[in-house]
Amino acid sequence: MTDDAYAALEQLGAAPLWRFYGNLFPAQPRSRALPYRWSWQDLRPHLLHFSKTLSLHEAERRVLMLVNPGLTDPPATVTTLYAGLQIILPGETAQAHRHTSNAFRFVLEGEGAYTTVNGEPVRMAPGDLLLTPGWHWHDHTHQGDAPMIWLDALDYPLVNALEAGFYEQYPERLQPLTRGADLGSRQFLHGRLNPTWLTPDGTGNSPVTRYTWQETARALDAIAEDATGSEVDGIALEYTDPFTGGPVMPTIGCRIHRLRPGFDGAGRRHTASTVINVVRGEGATVVDGVRLEWSEHDTIAIPGWATYRHVNASASRDAVLFSYSDEPVMRSLGLYRTEPGDPGA
Ligand code: GTQ
Secondary structure (H helix, E strand, O other): OHHHHHHHHHHOOOOOHHHOHHHHOOOOOOOOOOOEEEOHHHHHHHHHHHHHHOOOOOOOOOEEEOOOOOOEOOEOOOOOOEEEEEEEOOOOEEEEEEEOOOEEEEEEEOOOEEEEEOOEEEEOOOOOEEEEOOOOOEEEEEOOOOOEEEEEEEOHHHHHHOOOOOEEEOOOOOOOOOOOOOHHHHOOOOOOOOOOOOOOOOOOOOOOOEEOHHHHHHHHHHHOOOOOOEOOOEEEEEOOOOOOOOOOOOOOEEEEEEEOOOOEOOOEEEOOOEEEEEEEOOEEEEEOOEEEEEOOOOEEEEOOOOOEEEEEOOOOOOEEEEEEEOHHHHHHOOOOOEEEOOOOO
């Protein structure tokens, strides 16, 4: 009789809350994402293989998605964010399009390519961070003489969960160049001297199109000797929107971290989900008891509410990490929580 009573509910589009309660209101978050490391050394040959066998007319973008084993459908890197490795060859172009997802690129290898964002060619060199805010037209052109590889990041897992995804292809392959190269970067170069004739566009995206590695390295070097840094994140600098001093995108915050030689970080967890790419150095990030060993250009997933700590394995060299997370989302929704902890292992 009882089973019939439950079956009847299902027919009526109803369900007994008491059978779902613990899953719907967990005592604390239980991410479906797993701690994971994607190996640059293992994936790079596959990128090169597809660059030789798949043309950019067959694929809109030649990208290997970094799919978290706990998040295969839909594929995502952490619950709200995606990472992919994109390769483009000299002489190639990638079709102009736009989507409501916010995106950025972090350049890993090569030079001579640029992304055009709403008419502005934005040049790419290793370590550069380039923003492609939602609904901005973007296409890629490579005029160098060696393959170019970068990390793509998008918030589409979040945008699609919110059912706010729109996409459009540009009527031609490339959009016209209507602005000077890197203008969005040049006119905000100093961050403490902003152009008076410009105002925020209201989306919460930074107006800076390119954060050059040159500037990032200069910022790190300027404080390397005497900055205190964080016992969890090392000497961590947040890329900022010069209008607000806040994160570069409404959904994604980006940081660069310098871990001094022998850095043995304190453990912490937060509700934000994080992706890391190793700029240089060797070390490990321990996440909920799982030790993820990393070296140059590896990518790491730290699920939300997982406890983690970073270790620089070298006693003589710095390690540098680039990280991004959905912390701006958590904060703007009043859902950001953090506390110290020990990840074990
Ligand atoms: O380069 O525009 O990895 O639209 C995924 C979606 C890259 C891009 C991705 C994209 C792009």
